[in-house]
Amino acid sequence: MSTKMVALSFTLFACACSNGPSAVGDGASGSGPLARGGSAGISQVGGAASGSAAGGASSSLGGASVAGAGGPGGTASGAGTSAGGAGSAGGASNAGSTGVAGGTSGTSGTGGGSVIDATCGGTNGTATNLKDKYAGCFPIGAAVDSQSYMTHGPILKAHFNSVVAENDMKFNALEPNEGSFTYTNADKIVDFASSNSMKVRGHTLVWHSQNPSWLFTGATKDTLIARMKNHIKNVVQHYKGKVYAWDVVNEAIMEDGSYRSGSGDEDKKSHWYEIIGPSYIAEAFRAAHEADPNAKLFYNDFYDYIPAKQQGIYTMLKGLLADGVPVHGVGMQCHLNIEPSTKTDNQGYYQSVENLEKAIVLYSSLGLEVQVTELDLSLYIPGVSYTKDTFYTAATFTDALELKQANRYQAFFELFRRHRNVITGVTFWGIADDNTWLSEFDSGRKDFPLLFDNNHQPKKAFDAVMNF
Ligand code: G3I
Numbered sequence: 451m452s453t454k455m456v457a458l459s460f461t462l463f464a465c466a467c468s469n470g471p472s473a474v475g476d477g478a479s480g481s482g483p484l485a486r487g488g489s490a491g492i493s494q495v496g497g498a499a500s501g502s503a504a505g506g507a508s509s510s511l512g513g514a515s516v517a518g519a520g521g522p523g524g525t526a527s528g529a530g531t532s533a534g535g536a537g538s539a540g541g542a543s544n545a546g547s548t549g550v551a552g553g554t555s556g557t558s559g560t561g562g563g564s565v566i567d568a569t570c571g572g573t574n575g576t577a578t579n580l581k582d583k584y585a586g587c588f589p590i591g592a593a594v595d596s597q598s599y600m601t602h603g604p605i606l607k608a609h610f611n612s613v614v615a616e617n618d619m620k621f622n623a624l625e626p627n628e629g630s631f632t633y634t635n636a637d638k639i640v641d642f643a644s645s646n647s648m649k650v651r652g653h654t655l656v657w658h659s660q661n662p663s664w665l666f667t668g669a670t671k672d673t674l675i676a677r678m679k680n681h682i683k684n685v686v687q688h689y690k691g692k693v694y695a696w697d698v699v700n701e702a703i704m705e706d707g708s709y710r711s712g713s714g715d716e717d718k719k720s721h722w723y724e725i726i727g728p729s730y731i732a733e734a735f736r737a738a739h740e741a742d743p744n745a746k747l748f749y750n751d752f753y754d755y756i757p758a759k760q761q762g763i764y765t766m767l768k769g770l771l772a773d774g775v776p777v778h779g780v781g782m783q784c785h786l787n788i789e790p791s792t793k794t795d796n797q798g799y800y801q802s803v804e805n806l807e808k809a810i811v812l813y814s815s816l817g818l819e820v821q822v823t824e825l826d827l828s829l830y831i832p833g834v835s836y837t838k839d840t841f842y843t844a845a846t847f848t849d850a851l852e853l854k855q856a857n858r859y860q861a862f863f864e865l866f867r868r869h870r871n872v873i874t875g876v877t878f879w880g881i882a883d884d885n886t887w888l889s890e891f892d893s894g895r896k897d898f899p900l901l902f903d904n905n906h907q908p909k910k911a912f913d914a915v916m917n918f
Contacts (some may be wrong), residue, residue, distance in 0.1 A: 619636050661721075703766060783823050
């Protein structure tokens, strides 16, 4: 694994950052039973949820560490089976009333989503694959690479109706040298999708990471804007009519709600911001829209459950929309964990269904669609230190743990289904556990974060999102 991989991993797992003062904790605060069954309903999304003000008191938010004492055991901090969010919904019929089986994570209903519909609004409940099961809700996607679409072809074709290139459409992959575009690998993925009637998301046009060295070398504001526009124009036009949605700007907001700036660690800072300032974001969206006016344009980021971060994203998007910038949706990456952190200074402390729901409500209050863009659910608890002895293996990924993972997956899918009127896609960051970025750490730490196992067989998590 490369140093970049390590660096990026630490972006997600060991950020030190500030957080707003009005953050709320994890755990169950839901009221009312989780209603299930019934016919398709249209959920209503309430107005803007109150979020914390960006900025505020600083606290260090660390992630799961791969060194030090501790073990994978841990206790669940989620408070159990109360799952809620019963809300009145236009046309919804409300039948059934059951809690989440096992309840590893507390979930609560806020924001007035509709009741859960067992058929997901479309199919007849007898579906045996993900894409049919969720046909009435949203496309089900998977991140693929230039090998996995073949090695994992059977499950990909059976269960997914959308793909995204995990790495092959990033800036360094498509324009490794200035003006020289290499579409070979990405084209193979797009052709595969086209042959199998799958939608294609494009990931990602402008990001602080995975850029070729020439891009920022000697760049003034004007030259960098020109380089960015040329890249976007070339790439988006190349895939015009084939890629229906683009992650135009990726990860521009920090955990405290501020812009990712030009200061700090090299792997975390944004040279885009450093050289151009915040206007690079609007410039990127305008260039993408000009290149393909029919493409849906997304802002994509992680840790959307952190109150200060979701507020920062909301404020930025509101400003862009007020300026007439063509933004159509928000991608919530959703790299999740088996349970929230119990440490108040860890980003994972905020990782609850309730907090993610607030993000959905907040973003959609702007009239934007929302997509879950990089879903996976790690076995590791943020803020807990793991050593080689406590890294999970196929042997220590027990049935009980698999069930716990399944229950947490189900709790988040309940949330997604409740907000199906604004959620227009759910994409997993990978296909099966044998090929996940979460197992690519130099430390040798393996993870099992997806719905299909190392042998491409469905896990309990698959059953959990299929059978409710
Ligand atoms: O392709 C090269 C290969 O030629 C070389 O031999 C090998 C040696 O290290 O590296 C290969 O590139 C690696 C690439 O993945 C493909 O495997 C890079 O080093 C490695 O840094 C890269 O990691 C990717 C990471 O983004 C950085 O781009 C992960 O696979 C990918 O899952 C991850 O995805 C990101 C999203 O784009 C944004 N959100 C977070 C998410 C997870 O970190």
